[in-house]
Amino acid sequence: MMGSGGRMSENKIVLVKRKTRLEELVVRYNTVQQAQFYIERLGADFSDYISEDLTYRKAVETAVIELSALGRVQVLERQHVPNFIFGDEDTVVVLGQDGLVANTLKYLQEQPLIGVNPDPQRWDGVLLPFTVNDLRLLLPEVFRSRRQVREVTLAKAELNDGQSLYGVNDLFIGRRTHVSARYLLRHGGTAEQQSSSGIIVSTGLGSTGWLRSVLAGAAGITRSAAGLGLAAREAAGSIAAAADFSGAAGREQAAGANADGVAAAAGMSQDTGRQGQADGAGAGMASRLA
Structure with a gap:
């Protein structure tokens, strides 16, 4: 009509x-x-x-x-x-x-x-x-x-003061200054002590970007390596990069995160804002990609 x-x-x-x-x-x-x-x-x-x-x-x-x-x-x-x-x-x-x-x-x-x-x-x-x-x-x-449409799940972080933040690809939880800190990580009923500059929380949509970069880079480094390690933030083969930085181990691990929920990895990355305790559960809110 x-x-x-x-x-x-x-x-x-x-x-x-x-x-x-x-x-x-x-x-x-x-x-x-x-x-x-x-x-x-x-x-x-x-x-x-x-x-x-x-x-x-x-x-x-x-x-x-x-x-x-x-x-x-x-x-x-x-x-x-x-x-x-x-x-x-x-x-x-x-x-x-x-x-x-x-x-x-x-x-x-x-x-x-x-x-x-x-x-x-x-x-x-x-x-x-x-x-x-x-x-x-x-x-x-x-x-x-x-x-046909593809629904996208968002990650939601809730701060101690009641504020909330949504992430389509990923969230970074850590200090703005990127300095390492000790903290207690609780997830899925388990807890463990951590010491790092922060945590990357990735959605399924974001698992081929930042998280994949960290996993692929870590898989290619050994303690006895004589050289230095370089990690690209978006370690995927692309026209813009004219290279393929992804390793087999990184691809395999990142693929496991490509689901409706979220995956978390301790690591170093760009800060997204304020500090606070976050709930890494996939938010019920979703949009659609045609």
């Missing part, structure tokens, strides 16, 4: 986009020329920033044209997502990268989310199975609930 203006649906389609690296540089340095001077002074290729920006802008333009033929479109910048009120019947289209999909998922309930790769030659996009050219055929199937 067509809506007014020949549109397939009157429900809102929210297109979530981000600033490119070039746009962020211009915000910081005011002009493209000043941004170019800064990048080239660092020895980097500024033409790559230009190319990325043009490709992403073209993808946004194409997405808006394709989506406007199907429904009412609202373009939403990444920085406005936390304060945006998504309607129950909204369809959310995220013009990647993966981090933008994961960040947007935190603010959804049961709305379908479609991850779109704006630049397949540049980004692998684990959470970006579609391109802008797929939207015209894909959205009608989503509107009619004829598209």
Whole structure:
């Protein structure tokens, strides 16, 4: 059934986009020329920033044209997502990268989310199975609930003061300064003393990223090694990295965490915020990936 203006649906389609690296540089340095001077002074290729920006802008333009033929479109910048009120019947289209999909998922309930790769030659996009050219055929199937969806479980951390925090990929529990500390870890009715800089709590969705990096890196290090060990935060073979850092042991262990619940690993990583005791159980709240 067509809506007014020949549109397939009157429900809102929210297109979530981000600033490119070039746009962020211009915000910081005011002009493209000043941004170019800064990048080239660092020895980097500024033409790559230009190319990325043009490709992403073209993808946004194409997405808006394709989506406007199907429904009412609202373009939403990444920085406005936390304060945006998504309607129950909204369809959310995220013009990647993966981090933008994961960040947007935190603010959804049961709305379908479609991850779109704006630049397949540049980004692998684990959470970006579609391109802008797929939207015209894909959205009608989503509107009619004829598209297979994959539910995503979020991890929820509850602090001592009553605050809570959701994580789509993972949570880091530890000191902001990354210094090691002794603490008592309780999980599943068991307890043990630990001494580390913190704990990574990974969901099934995040098990191929940070957790996989830690497991794969640890599996490849021996105490008698003469050299030094290097761990990439996202240790997965990718177009961007042009390498495969994953080891067999790391793949096997990470695969075991790819479930509806969460997996925990003691380790060192980036802090996400305040300290506190956390409940690592998978939250009942879930969104959907079309």
